[in-house]
Amino acid sequence: MGGTLLVTAEQGLGDTLQFVRYLPLLAAQGHSVVFEAQVPVFTLLWHSLGRHGVRVVPRTETPARVHDDLPFARHVPLLSLPERFGTRLDSVPADTPYLFAEPSRQALWRDRLDAVAGPRRRIGIAWQGRPAHARDRERSIPAAALGPWRYRTSSSSACTRPTADRGAPARTNRRPASFRWTNCCMTSPRPRR
Structure with a gap:
C-alpha cells in the first residue's frame, strides 16, 4: 500500500480504547500500521493489536509531536478513522473482545478480585475520568450519584485504582480510613438464588 501509515492517539485514554478497534x-486492507499510543495503555494495546499486525509504539511526548525517529509515508489521527471508513451506527466495528490483557495481568487481577468478591459475578463501572483533566467535573459522575447500592450487603465493591492500598483492591462495604470512594469502580453482586 505504499509505506508505513502512522496513526496517533490525539485524544484521551478512553477515546483511544474505544477507537483502536479500527486499527x-x-x-x-494491507496497510503497514504503526500506532503511537499513550504510555498508560501501551502494554494493553501492544498485546491486543499485535495479533492483527499493528505495531504499537509508546508516545514519548505530546500528540502534536510525531516520532521523529519513526519513518512513515502517511499520518492519520485515530479519531478520524470512523469518518474515513464511512462508519454508521450499524457499521461500527463490533468484533469483541478486541482488547486483551496479558495472561499474567489477567491472573493477577483475577486473584485480587477473587480475594474481595469471591466467585460472585463482577461488574465494572467506568464512572470517573482523570481528576487532573480541566473538565473532569463535566466528564465524571460524582460518587454520591452512584447511590446507596454501593453499601448493599448483596454486593461487594473493589477499588481498582492504585490510590487505595497501594494497588490492591479495597473493600468498600467496610470503609477503611484511608479509602476514598471516588477511586472505586468495581462491583460484584451476589448471584440470585
Missing part, C-alpha cells in the same frame, strides 16, 4: 481494519 485491525487498516491492517486488513
Whole structure:
C-alpha cells in the first residue's frame, strides 16, 4: 500500500480504547500500521493489536509531536478513522473482545478480585475520568450519584485504582480510613438464588 501509515492517539485514554478497534481494519486492507499510543495503555494495546499486525509504539511526548525517529509515508489521527471508513451506527466495528490483557495481568487481577468478591459475578463501572483533566467535573459522575447500592450487603465493591492500598483492591462495604470512594469502580453482586 505504499509505506508505513502512522496513526496517533490525539485524544484521551478512553477515546483511544474505544477507537483502536479500527486499527485491525487498516491492517486488513494491507496497510503497514504503526500506532503511537499513550504510555498508560501501551502494554494493553501492544498485546491486543499485535495479533492483527499493528505495531504499537509508546508516545514519548505530546500528540502534536510525531516520532521523529519513526519513518512513515502517511499520518492519520485515530479519531478520524470512523469518518474515513464511512462508519454508521450499524457499521461500527463490533468484533469483541478486541482488547486483551496479558495472561499474567489477567491472573493477577483475577486473584485480587477473587480475594474481595469471591466467585460472585463482577461488574465494572467506568464512572470517573482523570481528576487532573480541566473538565473532569463535566466528564465524571460524582460518587454520591452512584447511590446507596454501593453499601448493599448483596454486593461487594473493589477499588481498582492504585490510590487505595497501594494497588490492591479495597473493600468498600467496610470503609477503611484511608479509602476514598471516588477511586472505586468495581462491583460484584451476589448471584440470585
